[in-house]
Amino acid sequence: MFLLPASCVKEPATTRANILVAAITSDPGHLNPAITTNGGVHTAADLLYDGLISLGEDLTPRPALAARWTIEDDGARYRFFLRQGVKWHDGRPFTSADVKFSFDSVLLRFHSRTRASLGPVLLGIDTPDDSTVVFRFKRPYAPLLSQLDVVEAPIIPKHLFAGTDPLRNPVNMAPVGTGPFRFSSYAHGTEIRYAKNADYFGTTPTLDGVVLRVIPDASTQVAALERGEVDWLFGVPGPERARLRRDPNVVLDQTSVSPGGSNCVTTVGFNLDRPIFRDVRVRHAVAHALDRQQFVDRVTFGDGRMADAPISSAIAFAHADHLEMPAFDTLRADSMLTAVGWQRTTATAIREAHDVAGVRNGTPFAVTFKVMSGMTPYGELLRAQLRRVGIDLRVVSLEPVVFAQSVFTARDFDVSIAPYCQGVDPQIGVQRMYTSSSIAPVPFSNMAGYRSATMDSLFERAGSALDVDERRRVYRQVQELAVRDQPYIWLVETTNTHAHTRRCTGFGVAAHFAATATCTS
């Protein structure tokens, strides 16, 4: 029977007219965004929930569950006035008790990022009445407003979670939120269905529903888009982009928001514990040896641009212009390495140490490069480029979990690479790469193991400064010092390309991307 050709079979009765079908790469497993920072869960679950505030395209805070707010005590106390008449999808009223419960019992325990950023500075959360929430801090805390959107701090219903284990609550599989869409069904490994929330406090979605379809293989996702089986892809594999651009039924959009976070800079890190890389001249030489434009062209296929400062250009207030980053110059790299004592006998040989501090004479310049499995092409290009200046790179590609353990916990690597997503505020997304207190067994912390008292104090100053100009000046000093010490090489500011069929339009950014979209038949 399965050999029955489709031409004899009628298309199953579906009304795709105003339903958006979007492809996701893996099954999220559950739909509770408050207990995890996992990108897959947030992609699927954020449509159902809201934060106190939302972040606009320019990352400015906008009212969401909180209608307005005031900042008191120089930023040590925040008072949020909640929107009136908001209801959970099951009809129960939303109150300040839900906010307090979400933070105290769930977010500050299970959401690792909120726990790490708010936990150490928060004194407590008060609810003077049903529609007011007060956050009290130990000291002025500037970044709070960028940490309260649905990704960082989704608010979940107290009446369904109180007294339960949030990790095993069945509501995680059939969630009840306040968001623009309500949950319909979840077929594990197949699809998740959503219906529009006609009572949404914001603009009512124009779509009747959304289907998130699990399609693991990237080429299959593209094929499904071309056949019209899905309408939206969160990412398009590099090589396919040029071809899809010629497809009249498909539209491509470039954004700086990627599934791992926003404003990501793919960064090479030296392990400064290794004698080979203790000498800053060697790190500068390696930086000169890299043709970073080739990474943009051949690895990201144009999805991104060469980084021109340690802080992403998308964080406009902190990004430093006109920094002197090491330019691509193999001759210079060559002579610098020779001057340090890394000599080569022929123009193609691997360099060997001659009177290099901490390295035995005759040691070849052979290093291990650890990379997450999805980023192997970076390693292969790096290997080829460094081979030209006589450095031998062994590429070890590891699954993300093993990579995290091996690089950040065991620190067992010479050189590595990571997509550091810098987010909105450098105190959260950038500081972790440089301060000595961030040398910890935590993924995407200070990979290089870089220690500098000056750097530590610069970040301390930036953290307590409330004035934007003052922060800009400090961050410029941070970046100048970083380029001088070169614990990292900032390769590419990556962007991400969405694709959608022409029948669906009006997509928003990030978490609630489908809330404003419409599809025609």
Added chain:
Amino acid sequence: MQRRSTVASVLARPAGKVGFSLLLVTLALAILAPVIVHTDPLALSEATLSPPTQVHWMGTDALGRDLLSGVAHGGRASLLIASAVVVIALTCGSLVGLVAGYRGGFVDDSLSRMIELFQVMPRLFLVAIVIALFGPGVDRLVLTLGLTSWPVLARVVRSEVLATRTGEFVVAAEALGASHSYIAFRVLLPNILPSVLVMIGLLFGQVLLTEASLGFLGLGDPNTLSWGLLVGESQGFLRVAWWLAVFPGLAITAAILAFNLLADALSSALGGR
């Protein structure tokens, strides 16, 4: 004397001829890779994603590396991996199968449990788990594949031994007072050789395919240029650069065909048909 006639008989068959020539070409390409192909398989050129041209006979990949050089050098690694696995599997498999089937009783019981234990573990999953958890590497690939491949051989050998044990040759040999090892190696082994040879052909193919599947799942070792790695790297380019998938795919298929054809010809030659 008998050996020569077997080889001659294999080569007399069309399957044997084709298989042997295919194998010869594949082996020559792999062994002589550095001599035939002068380009370093890892060197970059300015031509990225170039279709086959006079300079790059099989085209280049996204980084600008020459694919012909990749396929030739990749063959060395893939064939070495496959040979190592087959050697491990053959040694363990025929020994355990022969002993289990021939001795029977308690020995057979315990060996059969061991065969079963190793055999029920799904090979691709086990290899995928080992590579994903411990990181890619030829050593663990060969070991895991070898340790999960022998049970199939052992089972086939055992059941063949069980089926021939009471056959007239064995009964006659036992009646004449032949030693156990004489019976096992001189009487039973030649009898089960056809099935074992067929299995070896299959096994070579399976290992090459498993290696390719690991590449497809993104679990290839970027330090060992192999056909599986090339197949894995071609995944994102199926509809953009056909040559990246086609040439490594053809190489894998040709090698597997060679082994299977030879196994076929050999088994019919030994079967005396």
Added chain:
Amino acid sequence: MTRWYVLRRVLQVIPTVLGIGLVAFMLIHLAPGDPVMALAGEHGDAAYYAFMRERFGLNEPLPRQLLTFLTRILHGDFGFSYVQGRSTLVVILERLPATALLGGAAIVISLIVSVPLGVVAARRPDSARDTGISTLALALFSAPAFWLAQMAILVFALALPIFPVQGMTTAGARSTGFGHVLDVARHLALPALALAAREIAMLVRLTRSGLIDELARDHIRTARAKGVGELSVLVRHAFPRALVPALTVVATRVGQLIAGAAVVEVVFGWPGIGRLLLTALQTRDTPILLGLFIVISSSVVVVNLMTDLIHATIDPRIRLL
């Protein structure tokens, strides 16, 4: 067949399953990489790790964890998924039918296609018909499943839009009853064929070579000499014994078939356990990994058990040993 033989074979399953559990447990727990780190994502800290470790009992000494684990398996309890927070068994059973459907369809297709082809080829070895069938089988056998799957999509879903590209049902479809069956059948066609290709090739070869071997044996010659009809020789004398190696291999293929299904599942987005395993591998969801490993291996053990019992029926000498 004696009752003792059956009982002994059935009891032998227990140490095998425990052995599998032991190997899988050691492999996964001794590997580098921490499941708690995977759960915490980018911003965990030591306190968070310790907190989660305690929740999942990962702070206990390894031998104790192993003991708890093995005791639980014997009670059919596989614990809770770290990621999903649901019973591991529920998660696996939810995904098992899709793989069973895919694998079952592939086996049915391959049996229907291959056994007749094998018999036809074996009747006249080295004839044109035999050469044709054998060559076709070899070609199918030499092509990787993921490659066949991708080609199938390119040809039968994109170039000729006959079958859907991915999934087990149409996205968002609410069809029920016969409509649902048809919808699933349309989606099943390409993945099942891609998975069956290798099994077809394998079975054709085995049926053919097994039959040719048998037809050349003494007892067949004797039977022929006695004037037994050709059909009777084939069906009553040669086929049962030629079937022994073929059956052995089919049984040993169940595990490989599930593994092959995993690759096909990835290409077609088929919601089976193969994909569940790959996802669990990425998120280091240890209970799911262990549960799947044991479920898959045990199903192979059970199939082996059944094959042995069938062998013993076909070839009574086996159980005399």
